[in-house]
């Protein structure tokens with residue numbers, strides 16, 4: 097069915113709808129990864145967003161049940177140049193189009209994704225809508241506030257996974273990617289996921305040895321309860337790691353500020369420099385917001401920087417075993433150059449446990 101993408105500024109791209117074929121709206125963002133569409137579609141950080149893939153052929157390796165970051169696609173829509181309907185891969189169980197349709201997700205193909213990406217790069221991220229045939233979206237509907245994104249992806253109840261005898265890690269879950277949980281569990285940890293609204297007191301009842309602040313969708317400033325929880329948790333000197341939204345929340349909880357980037361970072365090839373060692377890693381990224389360096393609180397220091405635009409990619413606390421990164425050490429999709437950050441976290445947790453056991457030294 098003929099359809100079009102209409103941007104908030106009136107720009108129009110014609111194509112063909114696929115999937116659920118319903119009118120949808122969202123923030124239009126682009127991702128430059130060459131593979132990994134399943135991980136992107138199911139990454140809860142994409143709630144409320146319509147994702148443009150700059151790689152021109154999408155769907156060529158079909159769909160499988162292993163490469164997903166959550167149980168269902170979370171994007172509001174998928175925008176591609178060419179959709180492949182003849183997938184070929186030994187793990188494929190079906191077509192991408194059918195998977196999206198089953199889950200009520202609309203897509204559009206035949207879009208000049210290069211022109212669209214250049215437009216977003218020049219004008220900044222903006223709202224868009226997919227409509228069928230000659231329909232036109234209502235401008236008010238297009239720009240009206242989108243639903244609270246974290247509420248739809250945070251766990252609704254406390255969930256404990258992994259080794260029950262393992263080191264206890266309490267995760268403040270804003271829509272955690274499955275790969276992050278896997279990295280913790282593979283290190284023998286006992287992982288408890290807490291709803292985004294949980295207080296520090298409730299989390300501390302679990303007697304965690306470490307805390308992880310997860311990735312998640314939306315603006316971190318819209319989560320005042322979580323900022324308060326992180327602030328309270330920091331008083332306990334428990335080792336803490338933050339990833340993406342978790343990184344932004346750590347910075348806000350310490351009194352810092354964040355701002356919205358013009359078109360965000362989404363892809364699998366963002367070079368990041370570790371300032372303390374000079375090492376450069378190629379990272380997987382997916383974010384709109386970034387830490388405002390000029391407002392960095394005194395208790396924090398910048399550890400990582402993006403070599404494309406100089407933005408802050410990592411921070412650590414000057415006195416406490418607390419650090420966070422803006423990028424995705426779990427990759428999924430993308431290069432695994434930074435997985436060792438999970439080992440750093442594990443080491444911090446173990447060292448702090450040893451200190452507890454020998455209070456006199």
Ligand SMILES: NC(=O)CC[C@H](N)C(=O)O
Nearest residue numbers: 311312314340341384385
């Ligand atoms: N992947 C994430 O955690 C994204 C964080 C936040 N929603 C942003 O867009 O910046």
